[in-house]
Amino acid sequence: MNYEDFICYVQREVQTKMGEGVRVELHRVMKNNSVQLDGLSLVELPHSISPTIYLNDYYEEYQKGRTIPEIVQDIADVYQETRVEMAVDTDFYSDFEKVRDFVAFKLINYRRNRELLKKVPFVPCMDLAIVFYYIFRDENVGKGTILIHNSHLNMWGITPQNLYDTARQNTLKLLPYEFRSMMDIMMEVMEGPSVSEFMPDSEKENPIPMYVLSNCERNLGAACILYDSVLSEVGEQLGKDFYVLPSSVHECIIVPCDVAVLKEELRDMVREINATQIPPEEILSDEVYVYDRENHRLSL
Incomplete structure (x- = not known):
């Protein structure tokens, strides 16, 4: 069949x-x-x-x-x-004042979503696009998200700028960022220091310092690179410029710029992981970004 x-x-x-x-x-x-x-x-x-x-x-x-x-x-x-055992009132969604406190933003790939971007409000950002969604929380239904379309803006009578300003205020408050070392997270997942047993000998001898930037729910957390002052704070902790590797829509990997690895090698690593390990719908980008601490600037 x-x-x-x-x-x-x-x-x-x-x-x-x-x-x-x-x-x-x-x-x-x-x-x-x-x-x-x-x-x-x-x-x-x-x-x-x-x-x-x-x-x-x-x-x-x-x-x-x-x-x-x-x-x-x-x-x-x-x-x-x-299944939902009780009827859920969805009329509230027609009133922006009733949804504005739970409007947030996320990052998606611009080129891979050109058809979608014809239907939704967005803000270009390097090779990415900032899009917006509503965080739905209900004791009967549970948690979910609703992508905001142009038709919603027309219904609410607001502009894309209104939407962006609202999401910019909300997202950091609703989904605070987390910045942790990759080793700490791997040890947590593996429940102990035995994670070293799974590392290649080359990485044991000369490990690349890696950190994970995401939100507290580790869902759509790559958008944390847009939070006010977050990259500046990361730079303060590291004391140096750093690369941002978009490992998925859920998180970014931070690597200090003084590592003995070429940017092209990091880009090849991102592309290989995207091609072999990340579900197609969760890929964010094949590129690598650089954060310049002195100028407070993130760029390709």
Whole structure:
């Protein structure tokens, strides 16, 4: 069964399993970096919010031998775990005064998102773009984000500058930054100093000092490089200029400029990691930036 037949067949089977009380809709969703995913939205009226369950990974599992009934049951289980049991009032979103305190910004790649940027307000930033989103928090639904489109600005009657000024004030307050050494984070993840066992001998002898800059939730944290004074504070801690490696939309790696590594080698490292280790929708950039402490300037 090819992919298109698979997603249509799974939609029909899930609809049959869920019955008339739930409407199962198939959507093609454009994610970050123009990555397109196919998802099922399971809408249980009168609820206005429904979970979207993506099918792309399920097709890979199907190709490896997982059966359709197993996949349908898994989708039903995911729905039961994530379904909204109470109706959620979304009318508040039409009033900017009710959403302004939770408007934030994030960074995405400009070239990879040219189609998306036709639909959303943005601010160019080197090879990147600053875009805006609403942080949704509800005790019944949980946490999520809503990307802000040009249509929202028209509905709210505000300008892109109003939006940028609001997000600039909010993001640092809502998502404070964290600056930590890479070794500390690896030891935390590995739960102990045994992380050294996994390091190549060359790195044990001449380790490159690396630091991680992200926000407190480690989600969409690459935007921390836009926070007022943050890069200046990082420079004060390091006492030197530094490279900024955009490791993903979630974080940046900081490397002091006095390391015995060429900038071109760092760029090659970023590109290799993007090509082999980062999900396509989480790639931020293939470039490396430099922060000049004296001029307080970040540039390519």
